[in-house]
Amino acid sequence: xxxxxxxxxxxxxxxxxxxxxxxxxxxxxxxxxxxxxxxxxxxxxxxxxxxxxxxxxxxxxxxxxxxxxxxxxxxxxxxxxxxxxxxxxxxxxxxxxxxxxxxxxxxxxxxxxxxxxxxxxxxxxxxxxxxxxxxxxxxxxxxxxxxxxxxxxxxxxxxxxxxxxxxxxxxxxxxxxxxxxxxxxxxxxxxxxxxxxxxxxxxxxxxxxxxxxxxxxxxxxxxxxxxxxxxxxxxxxxxxxxxxxxxxxxxxxxxxxxxxxxxxxxxxxxxxxxxxxxxxxxxxxxxxxxxxxxxxxxxxxxxxxxxxxxxxxxxxxxxxxxxxxxxxxxxxxxxxxxxxxxxxxxxxxxxxxxxxxxxxxxxxxxxxxxxxxxxxxxxxxxxxxxxxxxxxxxxxxxxxxxxxxxxxxxxxxxxxxxxxxxxxxxxxxxxxxxxxxxxxxxxxxxxx
Numbered sequence: 001x002x003x004x005x006x007x008x009x010x011x012x013x014x015x016x017x018x019x020x021x022x023x024x025x026x027x028x029x030x031x032x033x034x035x036x037x038x039x040x041x042x043x044x045x046x047x048x049x050x051x052x053x054x055x056x057x058x059x060x061x062x063x064x065x066x067x068x069x070x071x072x073x074x075x076x077x078x079x080x081x082x083x084x085x086x087x088x089x090x091x092x093x094x095x096x097x098x099x100x101x102x103x104x105x106x107x108x109x110x111x112x113x114x115x116x117x118x119x120x121x122x123x124x125x126x127x128x129x130x131x132x133x134x135x136x137x138x139x140x141x142x143x144x145x146x147x148x149x150x151x152x153x154x155x156x157x158x159x160x161x162x163x164x165x166x167x168x169x170x171x172x173x174x175x176x177x178x179x180x181x182x183x184x185x186x187x188x189x190x191x192x193x194x195x196x197x198x199x200x201x202x203x204x205x206x207x208x209x210x211x212x213x214x215x216x217x218x219x220x221x222x223x224x225x226x227x228x229x230x231x232x233x234x235x236x237x238x239x240x241x242x243x244x245x246x247x248x249x250x251x252x253x254x255x256x257x258x259x260x261x262x263x264x265x266x267x268x269x270x271x272x273x274x275x276x277x278x279x280x281x282x283x284x285x286x287x288x289x290x291x292x293x294x295x296x297x298x299x300x301x302x303x304x305x306x307x308x309x310x311x312x313x314x315x316x317x318x319x320x321x322x323x324x325x326x327x328x329x330x331x332x333x334x335x336x337x338x339x340x341x342x343x344x345x346x347x348x349x350x351x352x353x354x355x356x357x358x359x360x361x362x363x364x365x366x367x368x369x370x371x372x373x374x375x376x377x378x379x380x381x382x383x384x385x386x387x388x389x390x391x392x393x394x395x396x397x398x399x400x401x402x403x404x405x406x407x408x409x410x411x412x413x414x415x416x417x418x419x420x421x422x423x424x425x426x427x428x429x430x431x432x433x434x435x436x437x438x439x440x441x442x443x444x445x446x447x448x
Contacts, residue, residue: 041213042213042214043213043214043216043217043218044213044217046217046218046222046225046226046229047217047218047221047222050225051218051221051222051226053432054225054431054432055222055224055225057431057432058355058356058431061355061356061392061429061430061431062356062357064392064393065357065391065392066391066392066411067360068360068361068362068389068390068391070362070364070389071362072330072362072364072371072373074330074331074332074347074373075330075332075333075334076328076329076330076359076360077108077109077135077328077329077331077334077339078106078107078108078109078326078327078328078329078353078359079107079108079109079110079111079135079326079327079329079339080107080111080254080256080258080322080326080327081110081113081139081149081178081253081254081255081327082111082113082139082141082147082180082197082200082253082255082256082257083098083110083111083112083113083256083257083258083318083321083322084112084113084114084115084141084257084258084259085098085114087114087115087117087125087126088114088115088259089115090115090259090261091258091259091260091261092261092279093258093260093318095126095127095131095136097318098110098136098318099131099132099134101322102134102322103132103134104319105319105322105323107134107322107326108134108135108334109134109135109136109137109334109339110134110135110136110137111139111149111339112126112127112136112137112138112139112140113139113140113141113147113149113255113257114126114139114140114141115140115141116140116141116142116158119158119159119160120156120157120159121140121142121148121151121156121158121159122156123140123151123152123153123155123156123157124153124154124156125138126138126139128153128336129336130334135334135335135336135339137149137150137336137339137340138150138151138153140157141180142157142159142166143159143163144186144187145179145180145181145182145184145186146166146167146170146177146179146180147177147178147180148170148175148177149176149178149340149343150174150175150176150336150340151170151173151174151175152173152174152175155169155173157169157170163187163190164190167190167191167192167193168192170192171192174340175340176194176195176340176343176344177190177192177193177194178193178194178195178196178197178251178253178343179193179195179196179197180197180200180255181197181202181203181255182196182197182198182200182236182237182240183200183203183236188240188244193250194250194343194344195250195251195252195253195343195346196237196240196241196244196250196251196252196253197237197252197253197254198234198237198238198241198252198254198350198440199234199237199254199255199325199350199440200234200237200255200257201231201255201256201257201321201324201325202255202257202259203234204230204231204232205230205262205316207232208229208230211226211229211230214226214229215315219315223320224320224354227320227324227354228324228352228354231324231352231437233437238440239402242399242402242424243402245401245422245443246401246402246422249346249445251343251344251345251346251348251375251442252346252348252350252440252442253327253343253348253350254325254326254327254350256321256322256324256325257321258316258318258321258322259316259321260279260314260316260317260318260321261278261279262278262279262314262315262316263278263279263312263314263315263316264277264278264312264313265277265279265309265311265312265313266301266309266310266311266312267307267308267309267310268297268304268305268306268308268310269286269306269307270306270307272289273286273287273288273289274286274287274289274297274310275287279312279314289304297310320354323353323354324352324353325350325351325352325353325354326350326351326353326358327348327349327350328349328350328351328358328359328361329342329343329347329348330342330347330348330373330374330375331347342375345375345376346374346375346376346442346443347373347374347375347376347442348374348375348441348442349361349363349374349439349440349441349442350439350440351438351439352436352437352438352439355429355431355436355438356392356429356438358390358391358392358427358438358439359391360389360390361388361389361390361391361427361439361441362387362388362389363386363387363388363424363425363441363442363444364386364387364444365378365384365385365386365387365423365444366384366385366387367381367383367384367385368381368383369381372444373444374424374441374442374443374444375442375443375444376444376445377444377445377446377447378444378445378446378447379446379447380417380419380420380446380447380448382416383416384416384417384446385414385416386398386414386415386416386417386423386425386444387412387413387414387415388412388413388425388427388441389411389413390411390412390427390439391411392411392429393409393410393411393430394409394410394411394427394428394429394430394438394439395407395408395409395427395428395430395435396408396409396410396413396425396427397425397426397427397428398413398415398417398423398424398425399423399424399425399426399443400417400421400422400423401421401422405417405423413425417446420446420447420448421445421446422443422444422445422446423443423444423446424440424441424442424443424444425441426439426440426441427439427441
């Protein structure tokens with residue numbers, strides 16, 4: 001009996017350190033799981049709760065679409081502005097692929113904004129005119145935020161030119177001048193200025209923090225929801241825009257800032273290395289494979305054949321950036337002169353069409369003397385009515401010189417303004433008990 005008890009005691013004593021180690025290991029694993037769960041808590045909540053509900057809510061909103069018959073005598077065209085091609089140093093998307101994007105996204109036009117090559121903006125270097133029914137308008141992103149569109153072919157502008165002279169050259173050669181990236185210092189008193197970006201996707205992307213958990217957990221399944229998460233109402237841009245429009249005419253547009261360069265891809269080379277580059281195709285690095293990494297690469301990517309692309313991860317595919325927000329113009333025809341004329345006049349609204357198509361949205365003024373659409377002017381009278389119509393139920397907010405003066409919900413708004421001035425309208429969609437920005441329309445001027 002004593003021998004048996006002694007044996008059990010020795011057995012327990014011998015295994016006690018092992019049991020203690022196992023318990024400690026389990027506690028360490030549990031602690032790591034809790035730490036990882038805490039770090040990824042927002043991404044996990046989004047994956048299992050927020051994004052599935054948001055996706056369903058977007059689908060539900062889209063089913064409520066009804067066509068709008070009001071045209072005010074104009075044809076609506078939808079496009080993207082401030083977008084890059086392979087001519088830019090940080091993009092390698094050729095015009096042929098951009099054309100495919102325009103077709104897939106149901107867009108009518110693109111106004112390009114390539115970076116200058118050696119400081120030069122050559123307006124004969126890009127596609128121009130209609131290509132298989134899609135309109136290409138040349139443009140560049142230049143110094144001091146200059147973003148000219150539609151300068152006539154054969155003209156070459158240079159970043160070395162004085163700002164006042166450069167602005168004059170743009171206008172004299174048939175172009176329009178917009179300011180890109182209004183978060184940067186700009187000469188807002190420049191008389192040649194046609195308009196400004198009132199929204200820029202790239203700005204939101206740069207300013208957003210804490211996106212990594214969503215990229216790790218949700219980007220493959222919910223890419224549109226993750227992208228929309230970074231979007232904020234551009235308060236500072238809207239305030240600047242309203243302030244400028246009190247004394248002059250400034251057209252507001254959206255900037256898609258398409259690059260397709262936020263990502264990585266890898267190739268196996270003839271030299272037996274792994275070449276990894278960003279998806280703009282401009283920055284690359286070679287990695288030697290050894291006895292351990294070579295079989296791991298074969299296990300992960302398959303046969304290692306020279307020139308074969310092994311992987312690609314793209315956060316900002318051109319089409320997704322193009323679908324995110326669109327600039328809608330009211331014009332006579334889909335031609336460069338007509339679209340540029342609409343941009344000059346401000347017959348423009350921007351819509352976050354990735355959530356739901358805003359095509360058909362209208363903002364106009366009516367009076368016995370006639371009708372004026374966004375960007376136009378008419379005489380103010382006590383009989384003047386401001387009207388908005390929408391293909392989807394939404395919340396309209398009328399802005400008078402920077403201040404909200406009217407708010408209504410529904411598919412239409414009709415309101416008699418009490419005084420002259422410039423009036424614009426915003427529209428929001430009801431998504432999961434939140435009002436989400438959807439449309440910003442350019443102002444109508446009611447003259448005293």
